[in-house]
Amino acid sequence: MSTILVFDLKGAMAQFKKFDTNSSSLTYIAPPRTVIAGLVAGILGYEKDNHYEVFSPENANIAVSVIGWPRKIIQTINYMFAKNKTDLNLSKGRTQIPVEFLFPSLDKHELTYRIFFRHADPNLQYDLKQRLKNQSYAYPPYLGLTEMLGKISWIEEATCEQITADDPIPIHTLSPIEQLKENSVQFNVHSDQLFYQKERMPRFFNGNRYLQETMSYLIERSGRIIAQPKEKYFQVQYQGKTENILFM
Amino acid sequence: MNNSEILFLYDAKLTNPNGDIDDENRPRMDYERSINLVSDVRLKRYLRDYFINKELEVYAGQVDGKTVNATKRLENLFEKYDEKINLTKLPEPAKQWMLDQLIDVRLFGATMPIKSEGSKGGSLTYTGPVQFNWGHSLNKVSLVESSSITSHFSSSDANERGSIGKDYRLYYSLIAFHGLISAKRAEHTRLADQDVQLLDEAIVRSIPLQATRSKVGQYPRLYLRVEYNNPEFISGDLRDYLRLEEQEGLRSVAETKVNIDLLVDKLVQVSDQIEKIHIWHDPALELEHKEETKPLTELLPPTLQEKVNSLEGAKV
Numbered sequence: 001m002s003t004i005l006v007f008d009l010k011g012a013m014a015q016f017k018k019f020d021t022n023s024s025s026l027t028y029i030a031p032p033r034t035v036i037a038g039l040v041a042g043i044l045g046y047e048k049d050n051h052y053e054v055f056s057p058e059n060a061n062i063a064v065s066v067i068g069w070p071r072k073i074i075q076t077i078n079y080m081f082a083k084n085k086t087d088l089n090l091s092k093g094r095t096q097i098p099v100e101f102l103f104p105s106l107d108k109h110e111l112t113y114r115i116f117f118r119h120a121d122p123n124l125q126y127d128l129k130q131r132l133k134n135q136s137y138a139y140p141p142y143l144g145l146t147e148m149l150g151k152i153s154w155i156e157e158a159t160c161e162q163i164t165a166d167d168p169i170p171i172h173t174l175s176p177i178e179q180l181k182e183n184s185v186q187f188n189v190h191s192d193q194l195f196y197q198k199e200r201m202p203r204f205f206n207g208n209r210y211l212q213e214t215m216s217y218l219i220e221r222s223g224r225i226i227a228q229p230k231e232k233y234f235q236v237q238y239q240g241k242t243e244n245i246l247f248m
Numbered sequence: 249m250n251n252s253e254i255l256f257l258y259d260a261k262l263t264n265p266n267g268d269i270d271d272e273n274r275p276r277m278d279y280e281r282s283i284n285l286v287s288d289v290r291l292k293r294y295l296r297d298y299f300i301n302k303e304l305e306v307y308a309g310q311v312d313g314k315t316v317n318a319t320k321r322l323e324n325l326f327e328k329y330d331e332k333i334n335l336t337k338l339p340e341p342a343k344q345w346m347l348d349q350l351i352d353v354r355l356f357g358a359t360m361p362i363k364s365e366g367s368k369g370g371s372l373t374y375t376g377p378v379q380f381n382w383g384h385s386l387n388k389v390s391l392v393e394s395s396s397i398t399s400h401f402s403s404s405d406a407n408e409r410g411s412i413g414k415d416y417r418l419y420y421s422l423i424a425f426h427g428l429i430s431a432k433r434a435e436h437t438r439l440a441d442q443d444v445q446l447l448d449e450a451i452v453r454s455i456p457l458q459a460t461r462s463k464v465g466q467y468p469r470l471y472l473r474v475e476y477n478n479p480e481f482i483s484g485d486l487r488d489y490l491r492l493e494e495q496e497g498l499r500s501v502a503e504t505k506v507n508i509d510l511l512v513d514k515l516v517q518v519s520d521q522i523e524k525i526h527i528w529h530d531p532a533l534e535l536e537h538k539e540e541t542k543p544l545t546e547l548l549p550p551t552l553q554e555k556v557n558s559l560e561g562a563k564v
Contacts, residue, residue, distance in 0.1 A: 010484075011381075011485075012381055012382070012384070012426070012485060012487075013381065013382055045432070048373075048375075071280065073278060075268055075276055075285065075287070076268050076269050076270035076271070077287060077289060078269065078287075078289060079289075080308070084361075085318065085359060085360070085361040085370070085371045086317040086318045086319045086361045087317060087318065088308075088318055088358065088359045088360070088361070089307050089308045089309070089317070089318040089321050089358070090308040090309060090315075091315050091316055091317045091318060091321070092317075096269045096270060098270060101382075103278060106280060106281065109488065110485075110488070131480075134481075135481055135482060135483065136478075136480040136481055137480055137482055138432050138480060139430060139432055139433065140251075140379075140428055140430050140482050141482075142379070146375060146376070146379050147288040147379050147380060147381055147382070148381060149379060149380075149381045149426055149427075149428050149485065151482070151483075151484030151485060
């Protein structure tokens with residue numbers, strides 16, 4: 001049995017730019033693994049472009065739940081027009097870019113993402129835990145863009161256990177499709193909100209900040225799906241409940 | 249430097265706080281909630297214009313009334329520097345000197361076409377220590393129904409008469425912004441304490457100065473900068489702790505009150521972490537705490553009052 005840090009990332013608005021959109025900035029429904037790794041790196045005080053190896057999938061296990069399905073609103077933003085870096089002082093004037101933002105669902109006043117994080121280096125994990133508990137962040141947390149200021153609610157350091165599934169189980173996090181057994185997703189036909197979404201997101205960067213790998217995830221509007229993981233999954237116990245998670 | 253968190257309220261009466269250019273310049277809206285939105289870019293532009301009016305050096309702007317590209321802009325700037333420098337190999341002291349000249353970069357960051365000693369790549373990126381989230385109205389807003397205007401100017405020379413256009417305005421929007429000053433990012437851009445004081449001043453003063461046709465009728469109502477006593481603590485969005493008494497059908501600031509019971513509780517809860525609370529409050533916006541309505545400073549419990557730095561003085 002090992003432990004995993006559980007905390008919430010919250011904010012009034014978010015923008016997690018899809019890597020395959022350009023002149024319109026569309027957003028994922030949840031932070032990709034790269035964003036969460038960057039968030040943790042910032043909290044710990046790593047400098048930009050200096051932490052990709054530390055948070056590679058071999059070293060860091062990351063999972064995320066969407067709590068409350070966000071709404072998407074497009075606003076056109078007056079950005080600087082820049083074809084290259086010498087234009088970045090407004091010298092070419094402005095350009096209008098449609099940007100899609102996430103807003104909380106109508107019954108909530110903030111967006112909430114539950115993050116599960118553990119690291120091969122116990123010292124790093126301990127340091128992060130202390131910082132999250134004390135609201136002490138080297139660089140401030142945000143949701144995708146620096147202006148989408150965020151807040152972190154510490155939950156607890158939970159126990160987690162690796163388990164093999166013989167049947168479909170509820171999975172409470174974004175589920176990598178390649179980790180699900182084929183034809184094992186159980187549709188809840190009685191749901192009035194049956195809505196599945198597939199998101200193809202960046203997984204991690206190499207040392208030069210180039211995208212190394214993408215991954216496709218399945219998510220349902222209720223925040224969980226029922227399916228059978230191909231291999232082992234993790235069971236996390238916290239706040240008196242048990243949740244099943246798959247790492248991104 | 250310490251971290252600070254900012255709560256800024258201003259209001260907009262019969263005006264358009266921030267139009268969406270792709271939506272006929274209608275005010276930005278979360279229509280499902282009837283909440284008015286204002287981008288961080290809009291707020292920062294008020295501030296940048298204020299600095300330009302004060303004739304401070306800014307990076308994103310014109311030089312002597314002329315628009316030049318960023319390389320030229322920096323070459324221009326370095327004419328004032330004692331030594332000859334090479335922008336493709338900028339030494340550390342020159343970099344520091346450059347930051348000390350440019351108020352907008354120290355506050356809001358920039359990307360510059362400079363290759364500096366010891367850095368990778370062909371550009372220098374500074375993340376702004378000062379960040380604002382998007383502002384949103386605390387009240388539910390409604391659009392002024394009549395939105396057509398006539399103009400003396402015609403759409404082409406062949407037309408003898410002027411044209412008819414659209415001019416969307418809101419009756420009343422009480423807008424709240426959340427901002428943050430990151431001490432750690434401030435190290436990178438050499439943001440200094442006097443820059444933060446200038447920021448305080450600009451936030452409180454800049455909006456009424458921007459009295460163009462679409463931006464007239466906007467006034468600051470409350471500015472609170474909670475300065476923590478260390479460079480790492482952050483409490484979170486202070487707007488969450490405001491409760492607006494009357495939320496619908498508002499036409500002016502006189503028709504509502506902001507209850508700050510939760511805000512005071514929050515500030516008391518984190519008071520060990522607070523160094524100072526910088527306050528500017530226009531009494532036209534009534535604040536209520538424990539059923540009393542007074543200027544903000546007087547509403548705070550004594551332990552917090554000790555930490556107040558009033559910005560009512562001569563400078564602001």
